[in-house]
Amino acid sequence: MVSERLTPMSAPLTSPVVTRFAPSPTGFLHIGGARTALFNWLFARGRGGKFLLRIEDTDRARSTPEATEAILKGLTWLGLSWDGGAVSQFERAPRHAEVAYQMLARGHAYKCFATQDQIEAFREAARAEGRSTLYQSPWRDADPATHPDAPHVIRLKAPRDGETVIEDAVQGRVVFRNDQLDDMVCLRSDGTPTYMLAVVVDDHDMGVTHVIRGDDHLNNAARQSQIYLAMGWAVPQFAHIPLIHGEDGKKLSKRHGALGVEDYQKMGYPAAAIRNYLARLGWSHGDDEFFSDDQAVQWFDLAGIGRAPARLDLKKLDHLTALHFSAMNDAAVLHELEAFLAVTGADLLTGAQRNGLLAAMPQLKDKARNFGQILERGHFVLISRPVVPDEKAAKALDSVSRSILSELTPQLQNASWERERLEAIVSEIAARHGLGLGKIAPALRAALAGRSVSPSVFDMMLVLGRDETLARLTEAASGS
RNA sequence: GGCCCGUUCGUCUAUCGGUUAGGACACCAGGUUUUCAACCUGGGAAGAGGGGUUCGACUCCCCUACGGGCUGCCA
Numbered sequence: 200m201v202s203e204r205l206t207p208m209s210a211p212l213t214s215p216v217v218t219r220f221a222p223s224p225t226g227f228l229h230i231g232g233a234r235t236a237l238f239n240w241l242f243a244r245g246r247g248g249k250f251l252l253r254i255e256d257t258d259r260a261r262s263t264p265e266a267t268e269a270i271l272k273g274l275t276w277l278g279l280s281w282d283g284g285a286v287s288q289f290e291r292a293p294r295h296a297e298v299a300y301q302m303l304a305r306g307h308a309y310k311c312f313a314t315q316d317q318i319e320a321f322r323e324a325a326r327a328e329g330r331s332t333l334y335q336s337p338w339r340d341a342d343p344a345t346h347p348d349a350p351h352v353i354r355l356k357a358p359r360d361g362e363t364v365i366e367d368a369v370q371g372r373v374v375f376r377n378d379q380l381d382d383m384v385c386l387r388s389d390g391t392p393t394y395m396l397a398v399v400v401d402d403h404d405m406g407v408t409h410v411i412r413g414d415d416h417l418n419n420a421a422r423q424s425q426i427y428l429a430m431g432w433a434v435p436q437f438a439h440i441p442l443i444h445g446e447d448g449k450k451l452s453k454r455h456g457a458l459g460v461e462d463y464q465k466m467g468y469p470a471a472a473i474r475n476y477l478a479r480l481g482w483s484h485g486d487d488e489f490f491s492d493d494q495a496v497q498w499f500d501l502a503g504i505g506r507a508p509a510r511l512d513l514k515k516l517d518h519l520t521a522l523h524f525s526a527m528n529d530a531a532v533l534h535e536l537e538a539f540l541a542v543t544g545a546d547l548l549t550g551a552q553r554n555g556l557l558a559a560m561p562q563l564k565d566k567a568r569n570f571g572q573i574l575e576r577g578h579f580v581l582i583s584r585p586v587v588p589d590e591k592a593a594k595a596l597d598s599v600s601r602s603i604l605s606e607l608t609p610q611l612q613n614a615s616w617e618r619e620r621l622e623a624i625v626s627e628i629a630a631r632h633g634l635g636l637g638k639i640a641p642a643l644r645a646a647l648a649g650r651s652v653s654p655s656v657f658d659m660m661l662v663l664g665r666d667e668t669l670a671r672l673t674e675a676a677s678g679s
Numbered sequence: 680g681g682c683c684c685g686u687u688c689g690u691c692u693a694u695c696g697g698u699u700a701g702g703a704c705a706c707c708a709g710g711u712u713u714u715c716a717a718c719c720u721g722g723g724a725a726g727a728g729g730g731g732u733u734c735g736a737c738u739c740c741c742c743u744a745c746g747g748g749c750u751g752c753c754a
Contacts, residue, residue: 418749640713
């Protein structure tokens with residue numbers, strides 16, 4: 200079993216790896232599609248290969264330029280850089296037709312003049328009789344001399360006996376009986392290519408060596424391999440990966456809420472955490488859970504991909520996010536935070552706010568689960584005087600607390616501005632009143648941040664600096 | 680209906696015939712604490728069911744159940 204999965208197929212070891220991501224532009228970049236793209240990217244990058252992008256826009260009715268734009272944006276945000284430009288499948292239609300006619304000329308395909316109504320009638324009858332509904336065209340072996348001058352499609356003349364075997368890097372050896380596969384349409388009656396033909400031609404022309412895609416294509420792989428065979432082309436190594444399911448175990452759908460990668464960006468997740476999470480979803484490298492891009496690229500392999508669909512678990516993403524914030528340097532976090540503000544339509548930062556956030560970043564990003572949380576914690580550097588306490592904070596600023604604050608101010612006036620000293624001074628004042636730190640911290644917090652939740656009061660003092668700290672404390676003490 | 684794929688703690692997974700079935704997230708309890716959080720310690724938690732094969736099966740084979748996919752002149 201294992202050896203089967205590891206056996207490379209037709210592509211010689213010397214040929215450079217070429218993978219591709221081939222979404223159809225009918226909507227945003229789905230989180231499942233993002234993972235497929237990631238796997239292809241990791242595989243290529245780890246082997247010095249190329250990762251190509253092809254937009255499967257042959258369905259003119261459903262394809263939109265907006266969707267293409269959204270997909271490119273999504274991939275870019277995720278950091279999945281592709282080699283060369285994005286190829287439009289639609290623009291390659293003439294080449295697809297050319298291949299269809301080549302197969303026709305070689306006797307591997309035939310013209311079928313059956314109308315949609317006739318095909319439907321065939322299927323209904325088959326269903327009624329309990330026979331296979333796969334369409335069997337009467338034109339398969341018709342003498343060209345009998346061909347009418349009428350609209351027709353070009354169908355693949357697929358073998359009816361024997362088996363088609365797919366050696367899949369994930370699914371193992373999968374066998375299909377040829378009588379279960381029909382003569383699929385390659386060229387529609389309007390002369391445009393179908394997806395089945397187009398993928399094969401494009402993958403071949405683009406030199407794709409490894410086709411890593413969702414396992415909803417596993418059955419298609421059998422059909423497609425017949426085209427490779429008909430054309431005498433090398434069949435690429437297939438790797439059909441299980442689709443991701445929602446937290447309820449059902450197939451991902453709109454009702455699960457946010458699904459586009461852009462939505463995850465808006466939820467405040469950094470791209471690095473998404474990459475790590477998505478890579479670990481359905482793929483494993485022993486017990487490694489948290490890893491860098493470099494490690495992922497180095498470790499990723501097809502054999503480590505599981506065969507069962509995995510469910511999305513945002514809690515785990517939250518956890519990984521915290522770890523990635525710790526691993527990222529402060530400037531990088533700030534940079535991505537600003538991108539977050541931009542996509543969420545929030546106000547951009549002033550220079551002072553940016554400096555303040557950067558100074559406070561070690562505390563802000565520590566164990567944070569998203570950018571929104573960092574912003575929440577950083578509230579104290581984003582505001583300017585006068586600090587307006589919210590309801591809870593206001594309660595902490597009663598008259599007793601205010602008098603303690605005013606007692607504190609002169610002590611801080613000349614203290615050396617370092618954490619230990621500040622702690623000592625505040626503790627001493629607290630002790631003088633027979634209180635613990637826990638009794639006066641809320642007031643300090645309210646004075647400095649205007650809130651009941653914030654980073655440590657001492658961290659805030661250090662970031663704010665002596666002047667600003669004293670100004671805020673004085674204001675709060677005077678009750679203004 | 681036919682064909683194909685899947686099924687280890689709640690979740691993601693490790694395990695390549697011999698393990699007290701491990702880890703992570705989540706959860707629960709206790710501790711710690713200037714808030715939220717974090718942190719420390721401990722805990723509960725799994726091989727879908729049934730047949731084989733084997734000295735020995737989570738691992739291999741078959742059946743059943745359940746889930747998913749395909750069965751388009753969609754991709």
